[in-house]
Amino acid sequence: MRRIALALQLATVLAGLALWELAARAGWVDPLFIPAPSAVARALAAISGPALAGLGDTLAKTAAAYVLSVVLGVSAGLAVGSVRLLRDVLSPYVIALYGMPKILVLPWIVLLLGYGTAPAVFYGTLHGLFPILVLVTGAVRDVDRTLVTVARSLGATPWQLYWKVLLPAIVPSVLAGMRLGIVFCLLGVLVVEMFAGVRGMGYMMGSLANGFQAPELFAATALVSATSIAIVLGLDQLNERLSRWRG
Amino acid sequence: MKVAVLRLALLVVLLAAWELAGRAANPLLAVPPSAVLPSLRDLLLLRSYPGLPASLWLTVQEIGVAYALAVAAGLGCGFALGMNRLLGRAWGPMIAALYAVPAVVWYPSLMLFFGLGAASKIAFGFLLGFFPITLAVLAGVRQVNPQLVLVARAYGAGVVTVFFRVMLPSMLFTLVGGLRTGLALSVIGVIVGEILGSKNGMGALINHAYGLLRTGDYVALVLVTLLLVVGSDVLASLLEHRARRWSD
Numbered sequence: 263m264r265r266i267a268l269a270l271q272l273a274t275v276l277a278g279l280a281l282w283e284l285a286a287r288a289g290w291v292d293p294l295f296i297p298a299p300s301a302v303a304r305a306l307a308a309i310s311g312p313a314l315a316g317l318g319d320t321l322a323k324t325a326a327a328y329v330l331s332v333v334l335g336v337s338a339g340l341a342v343g344s345v346r347l348l349r350d351v352l353s354p355y356v357i358a359l360y361g362m363p364k365i366l367v368l369p370w371i372v373l374l375l376g377y378g379t380a381p382a383v384f385y386g387t388l389h390g391l392f393p394i395l396v397l398v399t400g401a402v403r404d405v406d407r408t409l410v411t412v413a414r415s416l417g418a419t420p421w422q423l424y425w426k427v428l429l430p431a432i433v434p435s436v437l438a439g440m441r442l443g444i445v446f447c448l449l450g451v452l453v454v455e456m457f458a459g460v461r462g463m464g465y466m467m468g469s470l471a472n473g474f475q476a477p478e479l480f481a482a483t484a485l486v487s488a489t490s491i492a493i494v495l496g497l498d499q500l501n502e503r504l505s506r507w508r509g
Numbered sequence: 510m511k512v513a514v515l516r517l518a519l520l521v522v523l524l525a526a527w528e529l530a531g532r533a534a535n536p537l538l539a540v541p542p543s544a545v546l547p548s549l550r551d552l553l554l555l556r557s558y559p560g561l562p563a564s565l566w567l568t569v570q571e572i573g574v575a576y577a578l579a580v581a582a583g584l585g586c587g588f589a590l591g592m593n594r595l596l597g598r599a600w601g602p603m604i605a606a607l608y609a610v611p612a613v614v615w616y617p618s619l620m621l622f623f624g625l626g627a628a629s630k631i632a633f634g635f636l637l638g639f640f641p642i643t644l645a646v647l648a649g650v651r652q653v654n655p656q657l658v659l660v661a662r663a664y665g666a667g668v669v670t671v672f673f674r675v676m677l678p679s680m681l682f683t684l685v686g687g688l689r690t691g692l693a694l695s696v697i698g699v700i701v702g703e704i705l706g707s708k709n710g711m712g713a714l715i716n717h718a719y720g721l722l723r724t725g726d727y728v729a730l731v732l733v734t735l736l737l738v739v740g741s742d743v744l745a746s747l748l749e750h751r752a753r754r755w756s757d
Binding site: 263264266267268270271274295296347350351352354355361362363365366367368369370373374445446448449452453456457464467468470471474476479480483486487490491494495 | 512515516519538539540595596598599600602603606607609610611612613614615616617618620621622693696697700701704705715716719722724727728731734735738742
């Protein structure tokens with residue numbers, strides 16, 4: 263079953279590409295809008311220099327936003343989750359901010375922070391922070407009360423309580439949040455680059471679309487998609503290894 | 510009670526701090542709340558943007574069409590993949606992998622193909638709504654206990670009866686959750702599309718106000734758009750409650 267499914271996946275991709283190439287060659291679709299895969303492959307080779315530089319730029323901003331999201335999300339989640347009053351007061355605001363389409367405040371962020379790296383990192387963090395915060399808050403809230411009581415009655419300091427009881431208990435939720443957060447961070451950075459970028463893949467894709475350079479645009483899109491799928495699959499792999507190690 | 514008071518107090522403190530800091534720094538860029546109120550009044554009285562109702566209606570229409578297409582395609586695809594084990598095993602992970610790509614990478618291609626008009630926003634809203642609905646249907650079909658289906662069939666229930674009496678009730682929570690997520694994402698897709706480049710609709714008005722540094726008008730337009738977002742989610746949650754009551 264597994265083999266057949268894998269073969270079917272491969273066949274789907276190959277058949278899709280062949281059909282697409284045929285459609286472009288036969289003139290069923292306008293190559294101005296939908297270029298043939300072979301043209302996209304040539305374009306990928308042609309733009310590989312600037313595209314890799316742009317991808318590096320985008321990934322560096324994403325990494326900065328991601329580190330900020332994880333650090334802020336986990337620490338705020340620990341604080342909000344473990345103090346009941348804080349949780350009750352803040353949770354409606356957190357949920358509202360999490361659900362709000364953040365694109366609406368993007369023009370304002372760009373007005374305040376200007377073009378370039380700062381708004382991209384800020385907006386990427388805004389996207390990545392909330393899923394991590396919400397997951398960690400929930401996980402801390404649901405930590406077995408008995409564990410906390412026992413640790414306290416055996417004389418654990420608050421520091422020990424966080425470090426030895428709460429943190430190990432929330433590791434699975436932190437990992438799940440990190441898996442979600444990376445895609446959100448990348449999304450945020452790309453949106454800013456498209457809206458107000460001067461560098462990076464989002465900016466490059468936006469200007470390729472405005473210049474009607476469809477083969478180059480498709481090549482850039484494929485590059486970004488493949489990169490993000492690779493990152494997510496890599497994190498999944500890491501996650502699986504970690505959970506096996508935890509037993 | 511105490512919590513509600515504290516929540517309100519926090520909001521008041523935040524707004525006051527924003528007001529003071531905004532006046533002290535740069536009222537044009539920081540837009541203190543007191544600057545928003547006159548703009549909001551002008552906007553709602555159609556003085557600053559007489560085209561507001563038309564733009565709002567266009568955005569609502571784009572969302573409606575995008576979501577209808579996403580629901581139709583998502584249900585179709587989800588059930589087709591869910592009912593056929595081999596196809597589900599092969600294509601399900603591929604759809605999940607595509608879902609891991611930040612969707613905005615598709616937007617420049619859609620803009621190139623569909624132009625700056627409503628079609629590219631509908632296409633993007635459709636794309637964002639399609640994935641969660643399809644994946645929810647796939648997950649829902651897996652939740653159905655095959656033994657229940659077998660027993661129902663053995664007692665002579667037809668395919669339609671099995672679907673409505675056995676499958677639908679046991680997958681309803683997942684399905685309705687996916688439909689609600691899909692609506693939220695279709696709304697976001699249309700708004701993101703409009704802000705990244707459009708000629709009409711709420712996003713075009715927001716970009717116009719922002720481009721001319723009419724920051725008060727910009728915030729007022731954002732508030733009106735937020736009302737649309739919240740309204741659609743309230744509608745979806747009402748429908749979700751109805752569906753849950755039906756299944757009980």
